[in-house]
Amino acid sequence: MRRFAVRLVIVVFILAAAFQSISFYVDSLWFESLGFESVYWYRLQAQGVVFLIFAFASALLLYLFFRLVTPTGEYARRPFVEIAGEAIVIPPPESLKRLTKAVAIVVGIFFGLSFSSDWSKYAQFVNRVPTPSTSDPIFGRPLSFYLFTLPALEGVVGWLLAISVIVLVAAILMSVTDMTASFKGVSIALVFLLLAIAAETYVGRYALLFEQNNLFTGVRYVDDKIVVPGLWFVIAALVLGATLAAANVRSGRVRNIGVALA
Numbered sequence: 731m732r733r734f735a736v737r738l739v740i741v742v743f744i745l746a747a748a749f750q751s752i753s754f755y756v757d758s759l760w761f762e763s764l765g766f767e768s769v770y771w772y773r774l775q776a777q778g779v780v781f782l783i784f785a786f787a788s789a790l791l792l793y794l795f796f797r798l799v800t801p802t803g804e805y806a807r808r809p810f811v812e813i814a815g816e817a818i819v820i821p822p823p824e825s826l827k828r829l830t831k832a833v834a835i836v837v838g839i840f841f842g843l844s845f846s847s848d849w850s851k852y853a854q855f856v857n858r859v860p861t862p863s864t865s866d867p868i869f870g871r872p873l874s875f876y877l878f879t880l881p882a883l884e885g886v887v888g889w890l891l892a893i894s895v896i897v898l899v900a901a902i903l904m905s906v907t908d909m910t911a912s913f914k915g916v917s918i919a920l921v922f923l924l925l926a927i928a929a930e931t932y933v934g935r936y937a938l939l940f941e942q943n944n945l946f947t948g949v950r951y952v953d954d955k956i957v958v959p960g961l962w963f964v965i966a967a968l969v970l971g972a973t974l975a976a977a978n979v980r981s982g983r984v985r986n987i988g989v990a991l992a
Contacts, residue, residue, distance in 0.1 A: 776849040784889065785842025789834045791893055795922065796830035799901035799915025830900075837896065841889065848885060855882035868949050868958070869936060880936055887930045894923040920975040928968035935961050 761770035858878035865872050901919035935958060938949050949958070 773849065776853045777846045780849045780852050781842040781846035783842075784845040785838045787838075788841040788889070788893060789838025792834035792837055792896065793831055795893075795897040795919065796834060796900055798918050799897065799904050800830065841892075845885065845889065851881040851885060854878045866939065868939065868954060871936070876936070876939070880933070883933050887926070887933045890926040891923075891930055894919070894926040898923050914979050917975045917978040921972045921979075924968045924972035924975065928965045928972070931961055931965050931968065 758767060758770055761767045855878050858874055861872050861874040861877070863872065866876075898916070898919040901915035904915050938953050938957065940947065941949075941953075943950060
């Protein structure tokens with residue numbers, strides 16, 4: 731049965747690749763007829779590079795964090811978890827470790843496919859050109875930062891936030907099987923999540939310049955004097971919470987996790 735499933739997956743993959751190659755060939759002929767064949771192949775190359783980078787980075791990060799949040803020790807695990815009177819058997823640690831590798835690869839491929847569709851923003855960042863030295867009066871950033879760098883940063887911090895949420899969910903599920911109730915994995919995942927939120931908050935400040943108001947688009951007086959400085963306090967609080975969660979990796983107390991979230 732297992733061999734049949736593997737063969738079926740291979741056949742489906744070959745058929746999908748064949749149909750996709752036909753689509754690539756037709757598109758290349760159309761671009762060639764317009765004299766833009768090099769543009770088409772550059773797009774495919776950029777999509778492939780973005781896919782490989784995000785797929786590999788996602789799979790690697792997920793695998794490493796999955797290993798970190800997985801409770802260790804044969805005697806530190808419940809053989810089953812009882813939910814609504816039903817006993818659910820928990821796989822042994824070695825099986826969970828093998829499963830995390832497969833899950834990390836599959837999710838990594840999904841992230842690679844998802845972010846490869848936004849290849850243009852990363853291509854613009856790589857090929858960015860300097861702009862005149864005029865900077866915005868709020869953040870002191872040049873125009874090239876908002877045209878080329880900021881879109882790429884927004885994509886990266888969004889990716890990190892998505893990875894951190896997945897890791898936290900996995901850590902919570904793994905903690906159910908840990909008889910020591912140390913919540914080490916949850917603490918590690920929480921550190922990653924809080925730092926990712928801090929990074930997103932930092933990058934999200936620049937969106938205030940594009941916010942539409944009643945009379946104009948941009949930063950208001952209240953934003954400049956209160957909101958922007960206040961975001962620094964939010965970032966500092968998130969970093970402090972991540973520090974407390976990191977300190978809880980050793981102590982392993984639920985109360986400390988609550989303090990870090992507060």
